[in-house]
Amino acid sequence: MMVRERGNPPRRTILAIASGKGGTGKTTVAAHLAVTASRTMRTLLVDLDVEAPDAVGYFPGAVGTGDDEAVTVLVPSAVGDRCTGCGACAKACRFGAIVAIRDVVTIDARVCKGCGRCVALCPAGVLVEAPVPVGSVRSFSADGGLDIVEGRMHVGDIRATAVIEAAKRAASRLDAPIQIRDCPPGVTCPTVHAVEGADYVVLVAEPTAFSLHDLDAALSMVRDAGIPAGVIVNKQGFGTADIEGLCVKRGVPVIGRIAFLHTRARAGAAARLWTDDPELSAVLDGALSAALDASTMARPRTAS
């Protein structure tokens, strides 16, 4: 079980929407679950797909609240002429951001993760850090009491995780009993950061061979993170891959089934919410209660 003594107050439930494969409907499901939840409680939708943030696009009426918060990392540079060129900083750097050739030290600010190890280990004490912008966090308010926090990495940057963590911190400062996180595709660092701290992960899959393969990897990721998960099968009838069979094999519940309809595909292309779709509303209500029930049961009693 993950240690969650800090930054995760009780009575706040965090649902992370992930998938493995991209394009299965994560953002669509996250936006709809957020709307569903916001009918009964203050809800925060957190867009952590910082390389391709699209959740706000579902809410044309959303207005920005407050200023954009710049996300920065502390990047060192050698100042003055006291650098001896010893190369201790280059040896300390695990990210390949520092090269020391003969007496010349070159620091690549684009690759530096801002861990500060080189600064701590520089025997001459000549490294001085300055913040470098890597992205931004923006807040929005949409209709019906739904708040949105969006992380957005600058184009050309590689420090997605710094932006994700900043967006998570911004979200934790807002007082909403439920947070719905829209996570990036994949199963490595950005996704791992995006699901970390969540009480429950909703994995969105579609019945294609690609999605089946990637769902299996995503199930392993959330199992290793110690977070309970459920699967929404989206676009049922779209392909023939046996998503439900995999769920049975992996002992993970299917908490919703959304049939593929051309009307839904058309609305999805336009990033329009599927309003006036009672069948879908019922599916989402069911999925949301299943997720909330499971996260309440999973929450450790000792968290305070």
Next chain:
Amino acid sequence: MTTVGVASGKGGAGKTSLAAALAAALAGAGGAPCVVADCDVDAANGAIALGAIVRERKAYFAGPGYRIDADACIRCGLCERACRFDAIRAAGTSARVIVPGLCERCGACVDVCPANAILTYQKQAGELFVSDTRLGIPLAHAELVPGEDTSGKMVRAVRERAVALASGDTVVVVDCPPGIGCPVIASLSGCDLVLVVVEAGASGIRDAERLLELIKSMDRKAVAVINKTGLDPLMDARARSMLAEAGIPSIGEIPFDVALRSMEEAGKTWLSATGSAGRSIAAVLSACIDALNIPPRPGSGTAEQRKENP
């Protein structure tokens, strides 16, 4: 060697399917030899799209990971203060714990621990493969252990293996990951041409715009295909005007067709698609091969159909 990357920004736009079909078209043309590099190591589906049989496998190790020996930890908290990533946590006065999902593996904690309680471990982060495919094209690919955090490095390893399989006139087709981050930059560097797949939807267009900005900053040549058209005419028009404004030539449009979804399950690439989508795909692939300046040979597009429909 010529390298063409297939990228999209948004996931699910059709990158892997188009990359596989492009490889099939190149092989079918009987022209330049071809190698596919599946650089979407987080969601490696090239092996499914191309029907891969693993020929070579090699364990892949990332850098060291760290964990704290609870018995040796003296609970001083110095590591917790040294960690910039909030990855070291303590339950009251108990031993510190590293949260693996947050640890960036910088090693700053190791330097400050007075008790030498922080241990280094090497864990296999995945496997690198070279496979034979049903099209006769070699595929360099990888499977990452889910949760491991080294996909940029692994992308470079896959690229290197693909290059090792290539000769002077080989075309390397790189299937890129979604997004615009570290693994995408690692996939696109060294590409002579990028085929940008724009999904004709609000999200797909926005994500492709960010990708085009990245491609421009990397000074790569790009052409674009608009996929899944016909769902919303407004979005189709928006995708076209976005490309026109970005100055990226569109080499065609592929209409949304549910039949394309299950082709991979049936062991076929999109090159075997029929109807209006099939004609569009053939035109797009031939335009892409033209943009690569590789002359197509007679019989282009039929070799795979012979293999798949004997």
